Amino acid sequence: MIRFLLGAVVVLVVSQETILWAQGPLDKIVQSWEQRKQRFQTVRYELDGTASLKLGLEGKPPPPPTERPVHITLLLDLARGRVRIDSSQSILWEDGDRYVPRVSTVSFDGKAGHARMERDVNELGPDNPDATISRGPLRHAQVDSLLWPLLTAHGLIPTSREPARMDRLSPGLTASDLFLGGTAAIGGGQATIVLSEPADAKPPMIDEYWVALDREAFVLRHVCRAGKLPFIRVDAEPVRSEHGWMPAGWVHTVYSSDEVHQLTKLKVTRFEVNPPVKDTDFDLPVPPGALLWVQENPPAGEGLDPSRPALTRYRVGPTGRWEKLDEVGFTTMEGVQQPPRSSWPTWSYLLIGSAVVAVVAVLVWYRRHKSVR
Amino acid sequence: MNAECPGGAAGWRRVLTLILAVPACLLAYQLGLALRPPNTADRSNSSPPLRLSSGLEAELKGLEVGEVWEDPSYQTIVVVKNRADHRIEVSDLSGSCACTLVEPRSFTLNPGEEVSIRVTIDLTHRFPHQFGVERRELSIDLRPTLRDRGVTADGWRVTGVIRSRVSLDSRDLAFMDLCQEDGPPVSRRMGLTAHVPLTALRAEVPPGVATAQVVPVAEQPGRYHVVVTPNTHMPRGPFRFKVILTAELPDGRVLRVSEFPVEGEIAPPVRVAPDCTDLGDQPVGTKAETVVTVILPQGAEWSVGRVDSAAANTTIKSGPIVDGNPTYLVSYPIDQVGRRSTQVRFLAVRTNGASELVTAQVRANGISPPQEVRK
Numbered sequence: 179m180i181r182f183l184l185g186a187v188v189v190l191v192v193s194q195e196t197i198l199w200a201q202g203p204l205d206k207i208v209q210s211w212e213q214r215k216q217r218f219q220t221v222r223y224e225l226d227g228t229a230s231l232k233l234g235l236e237g238k239p240p241p242p243p244t245e246r247p248v249h250i251t252l253l254l255d256l257a258r259g260r261v262r263i264d265s266s267q268s269i270l271w272e273d274g275d276r277y278v279p280r281v282s283t284v285s286f287d288g289k290a291g292h293a294r295m296e297r298d299v300n301e302l303g304p305d306n307p308d309a310t311i312s313r314g315p316l317r318h319a320q321v322d323s324l325l326w327p328l329l330t331a332h333g334l335i336p337t338s339r340e341p342a343r344m345d346r347l348s349p350g351l352t353a354s355d356l357f358l359g360g361t362a363a364i365g366g367g368q369a370t371i372v373l374s375e376p377a378d379a380k381p382p383m384i385d386e387y388w389v390a391l392d393r394e395a396f397v398l399r400h401v402c403r404a405g406k407l408p409f410i411r412v413d414a415e416p417v418r419s420e421h422g423w424m425p426a427g428w429v430h431t432v433y434s435s436d437e438v439h440q441l442t443k444l445k446v447t448r449f450e451v452n453p454p455v456k457d458t459d460f461d462l463p464v465p466p467g468a469l470l471w472v473q474e475n476p477p478a479g480e481g482l483d484p485s486r487p488a489l490t491r492y493r494v495g496p497t498g499r500w501e502k503l504d505e506v507g508f509t510t511m512e513g514v515q516q517p518p519r520s521s522w523p524t525w526s527y528l529l530i531g532s533a534v535v536a537v538v539a540v541l542v543w544y545r546r547h548k549s550v551r
Numbered sequence: 552m553n554a555e556c557p558g559g560a561a562g563w564r565r566v567l568t569l570i571l572a573v574p575a576c577l578l579a580y581q582l583g584l585a586l587r588p589p590n591t592a593d594r595s596n597s598s599p600p601l602r603l604s605s606g607l608e609a610e611l612k613g614l615e616v617g618e619v620w621e622d623p624s625y626q627t628i629v630v631v632k633n634r635a636d637h638r639i640e641v642s643d644l645s646g647s648c649a650c651t652l653v654e655p656r657s658f659t660l661n662p663g664e665e666v667s668i669r670v671t672i673d674l675t676h677r678f679p680h681q682f683g684v685e686r687r688e689l690s691i692d693l694r695p696t697l698r699d700r701g702v703t704a705d706g707w708r709v710t711g712v713i714r715s716r717v718s719l720d721s722r723d724l725a726f727m728d729l730c731q732e733d734g735p736p737v738s739r740r741m742g743l744t745a746h747v748p749l750t751a752l753r754a755e756v757p758p759g760v761a762t763a764q765v766v767p768v769a770e771q772p773g774r775y776h777v778v779v780t781p782n783t784h785m786p787r788g789p790f791r792f793k794v795i796l797t798a799e800l801p802d803g804r805v806l807r808v809s810e811f812p813v814e815g816e817i818a819p820p821v822r823v824a825p826d827c828t829d830l831g832d833q834p835v836g837t838k839a840e841t842v843v844t845v846i847l848p849q850g851a852e853w854s855v856g857r858v859d860s861a862a863a864n865t866t867i868k869s870g871p872i873v874d875g876n877p878t879y880l881v882s883y884p885i886d887q888v889g890r891r892s893t894q895v896r897f898l899a900v901r902t903n904g905a906s907e908l909v910t911a912q913v914r915a916n917g918i919s920p921p922q923e924v925r926k
Contacts, residue, residue, distance in 0.1 A: 363873050
């Protein structure tokens with residue numbers, strides 16, 4: 179009996195392997211990525227590194243310092259599709275002569291996107307908002323490609339065709355969305371080169387993933403090409419941990435016309451598995467005095483132009499009350515500007531109106547009825 | 552009851568009428584708002600005036616085209632009249648979109664004279680956010696350049712609403728270099744939505760270049776995929792063709808409802824990965840090193856016959872064979888500050904005598920070595 183059971187187990191294991199191999203490398207890779215998605219409920223990463231700009235504006239050399247610090251914290255609620263990114267870095271100012279700090283927090287709480295930027299630290303202009311809340315589909319809110327290795331480590335594979343968005347981290351790839359590009363050597367091992375479906379842009383864009391099949395489909399290299407030229411390349415260093423093969427650090431290169439434009443090196447300094455999270459981690463409070471923009475992105479299929487969202491601007495009072503400054507409604511796909519929509523749904527007016535009329539009518543009837551009696 | 556309460560039944564009726572009338576009015580108003588066609592708003596605020604400061608005036612008829620079906624060569628005639636008391640020479644009249652053709656582009660009008668301008672618009676042109684929608688805005692500016700004043704600040708606007716019988720999910724279908732010469736077939740699909748009932752939908756491609764098949768999407772009425780498979784036995788190099796979509800309507804009419812371009816390249820069967828490696832900053836005195844793989848077509852027919860580099864100081868060492876593909880360690884010394892690169896050539900040969908020359912580039916930026924800290 180035991181022999182029979184052992185035999186059955188061996189047959190089962192062999193047949194599972196056979197099924198995996200019979201599926202081909204693309205199926206195996208997609209399956210491994212799906213398994214990575216299920217591994218944790220929540221994760222928190224802290225990253226430290228440096229960014230160095232290689233090209234300045236209009237042919238000018240980039241201003242010093244050659245290396246600027248970068249610090250990023252990523253909190254992912256994989257189970258509920260929530261995300262929060264706190265980042266502290268610097269960007270080249272529009273005159274090209276100096277860097278300005280960019281210290282910000284962006285999040286998606288499962289319903290809306292939030293962004294907060296401290297005015298003084300970030301040298302914001304008077305019209306720039308301190309806080310924004312974006313509702314509806316967040317087509318514009320893409321996750322920075324600096325964080326791709328963390329997303330791919332959890333099976334969330336961004337593509338140029340369907341980039342990782344705050345409200346939809348992964349398009350959910352299947353093997354039929356990918357193409358096999360061969361096997362190549364990398365870092366003392368080997369990788370299977372996988373290509374995405376091209377994104378229909380001018381020039382078309384394609385993603386090339388160098389996947390380590392023997393390391394749970396870890397993405398060692400991710401190159402985005404526009405035509406023949408790369409525009410982003412990420413080389414990740416895997417480390418074997420108790421949680422499987424995870425990224426220890428990576429080099430993120432941005433190209434401009436085949437020249438290296440910016441190089442960012444990041445290391446994972448802290449990795450927490452299943453940290454407790456609360457709603458306020460993702461639904462960010464708006465401080466008093468803030469200029470707040472609330473943007474409503476129209477859903478698809480309603481005939482509204484997604485490139486022209488409805489926008490209401492508020493000043494947050496000392497008590498935290500939002501005082502409306504102005505508002506702009508949606509624009510239809512036919513180009514017609516619509517009046518701003520009320521925050522109350524139409525049926526609520528009908529209901530209130532009807533209720534008031536009904537109460538008045540009943541009162542009138544009651545008084546008459548009483549006076550007659 | 553009526554005897555006791557003189558206003559009884561009539562009063563109730565009044566009360567009920569009041570109760571029902573107000574919400575009925577509100578409902579009617581809201582229904583009217585909701586059902587109002589989106590293009591019935593007053594457009595006069597957004598449309599430029601018909602009469603320009605130069606004295607040229609266009610008739611409204613050709614500018615407001617109303618609701619039109621998507622057509623790759625839609626035409627409207629705009630009549631332009633000279634209302635000024637002097638001769639006006641228009642040296643160029645062009646549309647704000649590359650999808651517009653204006654004829655004639657130049658003309659001269661004496662006072663009181665008029666000219667009919669034929670404006671041909673490719674209504675299949677869409678902005679990225681307009682893919683997949685049934686109705687969308689048509690808004691194209693026509694701006695005249697006057698011989699004596701240059702481009703005028705004002706112009707006219709052709710406005711309307713474009714309706715589509717079929718809308719595509721994207722502008723075109725790119726294969727880039729996914730198709731390899733004599734390699735396995737590569738298919739990509741274009742999604743489309745039919746906004747009107749169709750009895751048949753066909754896709755046509757140039758014979759011998761590719762095949763195209765229309766596949767209805769399961770459980771999504773009106774959704775289709777057009778699966779396009781280029782012929783990988785075509786000669787090497789770029790290819791470009793159009794997929795023409797023809798639909799049969801329930802009334803028996805057969806119409807060309809849409810088209811989309813397909814672009815790509817039949818790539819050589821042998822390639823190098825990565826074909827370009829940028830090693831970034833490397834201190835002078837060190838070596839730039841990288842591993843490249845020559846990816847050969849599956850099967851034992853191919854091998855790498857010769858490997859060399861134009862740069863004398865570049866060394867190339869054979870590495871292990873990875874899944875049938877030879878690998879090489881390419882290195883060269885960083886002997887000066889600044890950008891350096893080397894190119895390595897691999898000659899792959901086939902048992903039938905055919906050969907392929909492929910190259911890999913390795914780049915690095917030489918920087919001064921870090922200074923030792925003196926105590």
